[in-house]
Amino acid sequence: MITQHHPSANRPVDPLAEQTSRRWPLVRWFISSTTLNVPQAAGPVAFSLLALSITGDTSGGAAMILAMTLAQVIGAIPLTRIGRKLTSATGLRLLVTWRTLALSAIVLAAAYGAPFPWMIFFAALAGLVNGAAYGHLRSILNHFAPASKLPRALGIAATLNEMTFVLAPVAASGLGTISPVLALFALTIVGAIPALLVPNAAAAHITDAPQIPGSVVTGPIALWLACAIAGGAAVAAVEIGAVALAINFGYEPALAIMFTVPLCLSSVAGGIWISVRNRRTTHRTVVCYLAIMTLGAALAALDHSVSVTIIGTLLIGAVLAPLATHYSLTLDELAPPHRRPEVFALLRTANAVGVILASALLTVASLSVTLILVTALMLVVTVTIAAAAARN
Structure with a gap:
């Protein structure tokens, strides 16, 4: 019996094409x-x-x-x-x-x-x-x-x-x-x-795994979601309150970009840094990131000067991507595999709750009061995460 040999059987594999397909x-x-x-x-x-x-x-x-x-x-x-x-x-x-x-x-x-x-x-x-x-x-x-x-x-x-x-x-x-x-x-x-x-x-x-009834939100998951809410509120307070910040310092409303652009640029830089580093963040480092965001919110809340406020926005933006990456990776580990979409939806929702919280505060209170309350919220989650890290 003669077996036909397909001409493509010995065709060399193109490494570049294979890498591109992956x-x-x-x-x-x-x-x-x-x-x-x-x-x-x-x-x-x-x-x-x-x-x-x-x-x-x-x-x-x-x-x-x-x-x-x-x-x-x-x-x-x-x-x-x-x-x-x-x-x-x-x-x-x-x-x-x-x-x-x-x-x-x-x-x-x-x-x-x-x-x-x-x-x-x-x-x-x-x-x-x-x-x-x-x-x-x-x-x-x-x-x-x-x-x-x-x-x-x-x-x-x-x-x-x-x-x-x-x-x-x-x-x-x-x-x-x-x-x-x-x-x-x-x-x-x-x-x-x-x-x-x-x-x-x-x-x-x-549905690959057995369905477990009840809420997917455990204590550790709730803790990281609370961090996402606090961070979302801090960012939203600066972004939504940027016009008020410009007016407070005697500038035209259009110059609100003095605060939003540094925030965005530093957050982009933070994303690039975490991409190049490609490492999991330790709990101790996360506490430092949260402390930096708290400090940034506090500097913005001081209402001292334009330069101090801009430094605050830079600090908030710099740790935004590293923290978001850590939240995502940590929730990935904490969530049951078949309920990960649910937990990640909660993570996105937590950010939205932070935006709603900041918007509501800005509606009923002044910008300075909002920034003080947001700073206090950041301080609470920072201390809580630091205590949890110390126990571990």
Whole structure:
């Protein structure tokens, strides 16, 4: 019997092609991670411009963002649990599709002159899936980045995320000057990219392990979520209060960028540093990071001078990516494998709760009081983590 020899059997393997084929899913994940945040990053500017064009007041834009953020908090866990019988990639595609339809409804409502409350309603529908979508996306990363390279991957993602939050508002502002509807259409299209590009991870089934009833939030998980809330509040207090800071020091409101740009640049630098370092952070180092963020918030709360306040924002931004990376890696270990999307959704929700907390404080109290309270909250979580590290 003569066996035919296939000509490709002895074909040499191209190492470059093989390496590229392994990296391409990770590249697709990075693109998906970056574009997933575009509606949230560009939303404040795009929604404010839309509200201004329809109602003559930008406060409607704030109402849309508030509705989107509150809906995210409400929908994070229920929507993640509903998708347990799906792979994380499928769950993410469905959630992003839902958000795209809701954002498209805002575009159509604006184009055809619908009453503004409808746009607030559709913004809430769009925000409903944000936490759950992030939970699924983060759980997918484990299938394309080995544990030894997760810190680097998360650092790169954090860097790209900060760049998104810097560039997306600028793009929305530029397109919004042409037409607010055009800006909304653009963020809708870009925000839909994860549904098309997210890599498949067949093993990423949430039902692979026996289901354990009850809450996934244990004491250690709750502690790290509290840290995320405090950090989110510290960052939001500076970003939302930047205009008030500029006015307090006698500058024009437009010069609020004196505080937001250093914050963003230092956070990008922190993301690059954690990517290059590619190491897990020790508990002692995390305590130092939290202390640095507390010091930064305290310097901003002093209201001493522009230079001191800018130094405070630089300190807050510098540790933002290292802390976010540590939270993600730690929760990855603490969460049961089949409930990781749920825990990561909670992590994203914790940041949103921090933003809501800072916004609420700024609504009912002065900027200085808000910064003092946020600093106190940071101090509490820092001392708590330090005590936990000492016990271990």
